[in-house]
Amino acid sequence: MLETFNFRVILEYMPLYFKCFSATLWLSGAGLIGALLVGTVACAMRLSQSRIVSLIAGVYIESIRSTPLLAQIYFFYFGLPSLGIMFSEEVTGIFALTLNSGAYMAEIIRAGIQSIPHGQIEAGIASGLSYFQRMRYIILPQALGVTILPLLGQGIVLVKDSSLLSLISIMELTRAGQILTSERFMPAEGFLTTAAFYLIIYYILKGFSSWVQKRLIFREAY
Amino acid sequence: MITFSNVNKWFGDLHVLRDINLSVGAGEVMVVCGPSGSGKSTLIRCINRLEQIEEGDLIVDGMNVHDRKVNMTQLRAEIGFIFQQFNLYPHMTALENVILAPTKVRKMKKDEADKLGRETLKRVGLGDKVDSYPAQLSGGQQQRVAIARGLCMRPKIMLFDEPTSALDPEMINEVLEVMVNLAKEGMTMIVVTHEMGFAREVAERILFMDEGQIVEIAPPEEFFTKPKSERTKLFLSKILTH
Numbered sequence: 001m002l003e004t005f006n007f008r009v010i011l012e013y014m015p016l017y018f019k020c021f022s023a024t025l026w027l028s029g030a031g032l033i034g035a036l037l038v039g040t041v042a043c044a045m046r047l048s049q050s051r052i053v054s055l056i057a058g059v060y061i062e063s064i065r066s067t068p069l070l071a072q073i074y075f076f077y078f079g080l081p082s083l084g085i086m087f088s089e090e091v092t093g094i095f096a097l098t099l100n101s102g103a104y105m106a107e108i109i110r111a112g113i114q115s116i117p118h119g120q121i122e123a124g125i126a127s128g129l130s131y132f133q134r135m136r137y138i139i140l141p142q143a144l145g146v147t148i149l150p151l152l153g154q155g156i157v158l159v160k161d162s163s164l165l166s167l168i169s170i171m172e173l174t175r176a177g178q179i180l181t182s183e184r185f186m187p188a189e190g191f192l193t194t195a196a197f198y199l200i201i202y203y204i205l206k207g208f209s210s211w212v213q214k215r216l217i218f219r220e221a222y
Numbered sequence: 223m224i225t226f227s228n229v230n231k232w233f234g235d236l237h238v239l240r241d242i243n244l245s246v247g248a249g250e251v252m253v254v255c256g257p258s259g260s261g262k263s264t265l266i267r268c269i270n271r272l273e274q275i276e277e278g279d280l281i282v283d284g285m286n287v288h289d290r291k292v293n294m295t296q297l298r299a300e301i302g303f304i305f306q307q308f309n310l311y312p313h314m315t316a317l318e319n320v321i322l323a324p325t326k327v328r329k330m331k332k333d334e335a336d337k338l339g340r341e342t343l344k345r346v347g348l349g350d351k352v353d354s355y356p357a358q359l360s361g362g363q364q365q366r367v368a369i370a371r372g373l374c375m376r377p378k379i380m381l382f383d384e385p386t387s388a389l390d391p392e393m394i395n396e397v398l399e400v401m402v403n404l405a406k407e408g409m410t411m412i413v414v415t416h417e418m419g420f421a422r423e424v425a426e427r428i429l430f431m432d433e434g435q436i437v438e439i440a441p442p443e444e445f446f447t448k449p450k451s452e453r454t455k456l457f458l459s460k461i462l463t464h
Contacts, residue, residue, distance in 0.1 A: 120310075120312075122305070123303075123309035125298070126298060127299070127372075128294075128298040128323060129323060129326060133327075141313050145313075
């Protein structure tokens with residue numbers, strides 16, 4: 001089998017892979033930052049006292065979580081232009097990843113906030129701390145410890161999901177595999193190389209995740 | 223200091239406080255007892271508006287708690303509240319727990335708050351535990367940190383909601399001792415508890431509640447020896463025979 005596996009062609013396509021690797025990195029990086037922002041805001045809205053605000057966030061979170069990402073990408077890519085809203089492929093792609101992952105992150109953050117026992121919040125209220133002071137000093141420092149690992153896990157999912165952007169002709173890692181396959185008819189070489197690059201990103205994020213776990217989470221034995 | 227006039231409160235259909243009329247003076251220590259579900263916790267939780275009241279007036283330190291315009295931060299800063307479950311912040315040391323509100327609500331300087339925090343922890347017998355996290359402390363120690371946290375705000379009133387009910391028996395006394403000292407120093411205190419020894423020693427009056435109503439209020443001597451209502455007699459016979 002190895003005799004037929006063509007390493008030379010992989011080397012030949014390396015410049016394309018590096019270009020696409022960096023595209024995957026910045027598309028998912030942008031999506032990750034966007035998703036954290038959207039997720040935080042959506043979570044704050046979901047927990048709002050106002051029923052309307054909470055409902056809007058609920059509809060967003062539920063509709064994203066109940067539909068496939070590919071359908072969402074197609075909607076943004078084909079659907080929105082037909083309604084007269086046009087963006088470039090990259091912007092559409094980042095937009096789709098942000099909105100998709102943001103909904104999951106909103107739920108992760110909500111779980112983290114709600115894991116703080118209500119008694120502590122009452123203790124904060126009783127001592128005169130404002131809503132923002134309670135968030136800042138009591139809830140968020142503890143919620144961060146609970147949510148950072150699931151959030152990084154969601155980040156890894158986001159990177160892998162970015163492969164779907166190849167279907168709206170964005171040049172990213174999976175697209176590079178498709179190009180090698182279609183130009184040279186070498187799918188094994190093409191997609192194994194693609195997979196290897198995802199593996200690199202995965203290990204970087206996983207390494208970061210274990211570092212965080214050791215360093216940032218609670219100083220005390222819990 | 224605290225005046226309830228015709229206070230009523232419902233949880234849905236449940237009428238938890240019925241026509242409460244009560245006045246607690248400055249420096250007074252009042253013990254509240256009664257069967258579970260009688261509304262005694264709700265009664266004291268209304269005082270710093272952890273619960274809203276639906277009817278009547280509740281005046282605390284000259285402020286109407288029921289009035290939406292009242293500055294609750296200012297009012298709550300004057301009232302220490304001690305919970306059954308301590309409710310310490312687990313990610314902070316004992317010292318950080320007690321100085322959070324003084325620095326953030328009272329805007330006290332860090333070094334000043336630090337000094338006050340250490341002194342107050344010493345006062346509750348925990349001078350050597352300033353850097354311990356709650357998880358490293360026993361229940362009795364945690365509750366004393368919680369009391370110190372309340373005291374660091376230099377409150378005019380301290381409210382205790384069953385402060386010893388979650389404690390192992392051998393830890394109850396160390397908490398009660400702190401409370402007795404506090405009472406002797408002239409703090410205005412309302413204490414929901416079934417520790418009748420404590421009530422006998424420091425309470426000026428004991429209030430007995432049942433089904434959301436005040437059944438009886440009397441000085442300890444009278445309360446224990448000649449209770450007026452049958453309901454009180456029954457309750458006392460149940461908790462005092464063992």
